[in-house]
Amino acid sequence: MRENTAMLDYIGERIPPENILRAEPMSRHTSFRIGGEADLFVKVPSIQALSELIRYFAQTGQEYYVVGRGTNLLVGDKGYRGVILHLGEEMSQIKVDGKRIIAQAGASLPKVAQVAAAHGLSGLEFAAGIPGSIGGGVVMNAGAYDGEMKQVVKNVLVINQYGEEMNLDNDTMEFGYRTSIIKDRPFVVAQITLELQEKPKEEVEALMEDLAKRRREKQPLEYPSAGSTFKRPEGYFAGKLIMDAGLRGLRVGDAQVSEKHCGFIINIGHATAEDVSELMEEVQYRVKKQLGVRLEPEVIKLGEF
Numbered sequence: 464m465r466e467n468t469a470m471l472d473y474i475g476e477r478i479p480p481e482n483i484l485r486a487e488p489m490s491r492h493t494s495f496r497i498g499g500e501a502d503l504f505v506k507v508p509s510i511q512a513l514s515e516l517i518r519y520f521a522q523t524g525q526e527y528y529v530v531g532r533g534t535n536l537l538v539g540d541k542g543y544r545g546v547i548l549h550l551g552e553e554m555s556q557i558k559v560d561g562k563r564i565i566a567q568a569g570a571s572l573p574k575v576a577q578v579a580a581a582h583g584l585s586g587l588e589f590a591a592g593i594p595g596s597i598g599g600g601v602v603m604n605a606g607a608y609d610g611e612m613k614q615v616v617k618n619v620l621v622i623n624q625y626g627e628e629m630n631l632d633n634d635t636m637e638f639g640y641r642t643s644i645i646k647d648r649p650f651v652v653a654q655i656t657l658e659l660q661e662k663p664k665e666e667v668e669a670l671m672e673d674l675a676k677r678r679r680e681k682q683p684l685e686y687p688s689a690g691s692t693f694k695r696p697e698g699y700f701a702g703k704l705i706m707d708a709g710l711r712g713l714r715v716g717d718a719q720v721s722e723k724h725c726g727f728i729i730n731i732g733h734a735t736a737e738d739v740s741e742l743m744e745e746v747q748y749r750v751k752k753q754l755g756v757r758l759e760p761e762v763i764k765l766g767e768f
């Protein structure tokens with residue numbers, strides 16, 4: 464991206480200087496700990512700032528990409544030429560109103576789940592171990608252990624490609640398996656209203672603890688990863704297919720098919736995006752060849768490889 468003084472001035476008038484990072488390594492902002500530099504990385508502090516920036520980018524044709532907690536992303540080793548709008552800690556307010564929780568998109572799912580539990584609200588227990596933002600969780604219709612965001616989302620405030628606010632209800636979101644209407648549209652999730660059920664706090668916490676224990680036992684949480692690398696093909700489990708194809712522990716550079724859970728590709732040291740990408744392709748090729756099933760990536764690729 465060429466040095467764009469007008470854009471930097473515009474952003475500088477709305478965002479505190481400490482929230483604007485130039486040539487920022489994306490490896491600092493992804494759970495894979497992989498990714499080259501983004502030209503500009505902006506930690507967005509409010510919904511108003513978000514809509515103003517998007518309006519400005521629409522008018523000027525500036526490339527941008529929205530990132531939450533980076534837990535489902537593989538960013539290329541050559542980074543991203545454009546502006547990353549980061550919705551994280553700076554935009555993470557959570558309010559409780561009776562059985563409803565209103566959370567800004569950058570709030571972490573585990574934090575929102577903890578707040579729900581503390582208020583004796585049930586429905587979000589499944590999300591306590593999903594390390595993404597609630598905004599990313601809504602876009603992906605994140606789910607686990609028979610729960611998914613679709614079951615608890617009442618309403619979503621989005622910013623469209625012109626910087627305008629729109630309210631989408633649950634039906635309009637067209638939630639599906641690891642997808643929603645937002646996935647293929649230039650909308651940004653700004654705030655989510657959840658509707659939960661009352662339940663004794665102890666029961667909510669006990670279920671959360673049980674699910675966390677199951678995760679610790681089954682998943683390689685001690686290594687950087689982006690969770691399940693592939694979607695679950697209908698009628699199968701990706702991890703089981705990969706194991707049956709004899710690919711447990713398969714490596715390209717420092718990227719490895721986890722020995723603990725074959726559905727995860729992990730970074731066992733200094734894996735590059737190219738390592739992970741090559742390993743993903745090898746796994747897809749061998750599973751298709753040996754078992755006839757096509758694996759579709761769940762992890763989203765971003766930037767230049």
Ligand SMILES: Cc1cc2nc3c(=O)[nH]c(=O)nc-3n(C[C@H](O)[C@H](O)[C@H](O)COP(=O)(O)OP(=O)(O)OC[C@H]3O[C@@H](n4cnc5c(N)ncnc54)[C@H](O)[C@@H]3O)c2cc1C
Nearest residue numbers: 531532533534535595596598599600605606607651652690
């Ligand atoms: C150890 C581990 C375990 C995991 N377990 C699960 C699991 O059980 N179930 C599951 O579903 N997922 C799981 N994941 C994957 C991941 O946490 C979820 O997909 C999560 O919802 C992604 O949120 P994020 O904020 O990290 O999104 P990011 O990775 O930052 O972004 C993912 C996509 O969403 C878009 N996006 C993010 N925020 C917004 C927004 N506010 N508006 C518009 N677009 C946005 C991005 O542009 C990108 O396309 C796991 C990941 C890890 C590392």
